[in-house]
Amino acid sequence: MKILAIETATEACSAAIYKDGEIFHRYELAPRQHTQLILPMMDAVLAEASVDRSDLDAIAFGRGPGAFTGVRIAVGIAQGLALALDKPLIGISTLAAMAQQVLDTHNVDELRLIPAIDARMNEVYWGCYTSQQGEVALQGEEYVASPEVLLQQSSEKACVLGSGWEMYHAAVFDTSPPWIQQTVKNIFPSAYYVAKLAASAYLRGEQMDAADAEPVYLRNNVAKKKGEQGGTN
Incomplete structure (x- = not known):
């Protein structure tokens, strides 16, 4: 089983690969740098694990809750990859x-x-x-x-x-x-544990189509307020 996981919901940015029971990961505490870091991190863990994107069984993402922009980054990247590669998604809290x-x-x-x-x-x-x-x-x-x-x-x-x-x-x-x-103290969500939980979820058949992936904000009016402001955090 091969699962790519990404997590960007808080100040921490990370990517991981679950490969047949072993996890390869990259993690950095870097507020407001997630868009610059996450794609190179993904490439790094794929290379380290010697996994081609086409060989992935699923793509996992941290679905939130967390910062509005950070949650959207993970969901958006995961959806894009899933559509391009025709792979299922797994959302992890x-x-x-x-x-x-x-x-x-x-x-x-x-x-x-x-x-x-x-x-x-x-x-x-x-x-x-x-x-x-x-x-x-x-x-x-x-x-x-x-x-x-x-x-x-x-x-x-x-x-x-x-x-x-x-x-x-x-x-x-x-x-x-x-x-x-x-x-x-000093605990932030990490793609390492998103990947670990996603592996169990995959075995339970908890995959979803890319179109069904949604962020979890918990605060119902967050998306509306952001849309009205026309900005991000």
Whole structure:
């Protein structure tokens, strides 16, 4: 199985290839440089893995939530490749990719994982995940809400991670909620974990046609506001 993955929803930009159980990847924390970086990154991982684009089984992308422009970059590139190569797409949540990274790299098997991404306007994108046989599973839905609302939604022991927790550190930790057992900083979604989750999704038959690929913003009026302004972030 060969899957190309791209992730550009936050300050981090990355590309990866899943090739028969091995993952090759490139990652850079480079705000506002994604359009310049992502195509060379894709070429680099394809070359390193010795995979031709025509040999890909699917193309995976970080579907959001995240920055409006960043999410659109990944969706647009993935759709273009899928149409040109006649390949299926697999959309992976950016929050799930973050949670999977922490599950794989930290001792958090017994804790819920709550990634949060800064959504601006004093809000965060967040979801609650648990571990099921070594892979994260979403509990309920993903949301956009204020950090204070997020605190009220949680009670069971958890590991929190992501820029949303760091950005609103004072608002969150001044209350010292006892259910936060562990905090992991400097976590951004990575194509490495998009690729890993996409491989499992592919085996479950969760591919889609290029025309069906859509970004996930969570905040319903984001696209409308951007269209009215005629600009990008």
